[in-house]
Amino acid sequence: MDDVQGLDIIKIPSEDIWPLANPEFTRAPDALPPNAYLKRPCLFGAGCHNPHIQETILSKVEVCEVLKKHPHPNFARYLGCVVKEGRVRGLAFTKYSVTLDQMLKERTPFDKERCLRGIEAGVYHM
Template sequence: MPSSAQPEAAMEPNLLEHGETTNCCTVLLQEVEIYEALRQHPHPNIARYHGCYVGENGGFRGIYLQRYSATLKQRKPAVSEKEKRRLVRGIRDCVAHLHSLGLVHNDLNPSNVMVEGDVAVIIDFDSCRREGAAMGVKGPTPGWGEFTGYATLESDVRNLDQMERYLLG
């Protein structure tokens, strides 16, 4: 899918920039599997997935996602208390949706939540796994979770509480 066909989308990441290591490809293919599963069970607070980019040689090059204007971390200073509460509700609703599908995000933090208008949109599903699955090389952002080796609902719940404290004090 050429980028000109989806101007509102962005390819992330470009595997050419990562040297196409086996580890990188494995992580991105796992992320694609999650996005494909979420495509069957959409939610307004999950990043819109447009598909994959395959290079001329048939190799996987990246993921096309909706382009969003700013992260929660960037927008926090300009967001009112009322908006912050609405954003927290959206994040909690999204995580409840993921958990209802047996998925754990595993890396909830202000840089992995985009804000578009007054809607929180969770991105970065490369750490997302089925509940109980081994995490492999991926895990939470330092300061935003504890690496346990396995995907647990409790880790998302702890991160939700931390996110709420971050936003609301």
């Protein structure tokens, strides 16, 4: 989408998107490591019309906080919340060199049975 001239731009106040950060939430390092992935909500298209975006973000943080206390090798390593101006702006995770989605799209050979066992083990862990 190179030409943004024809788009209808709707300014969304940041307090309507980003929830207040609970002081008990794990904070990501101010300078994220190079191998970090920052998960943020989509604010384009259908994502900008989510009336529950703050609740969605907070619920994801709460799940990540529980999983941080009860880690599993098949879950992404949660580094913490990125907080700016007292609000959660994203969730930081260790970034992997390749995702399962990429492997499937690129038809990269891998042990599918082992992968499914790992997913199953993660689900049972939860």
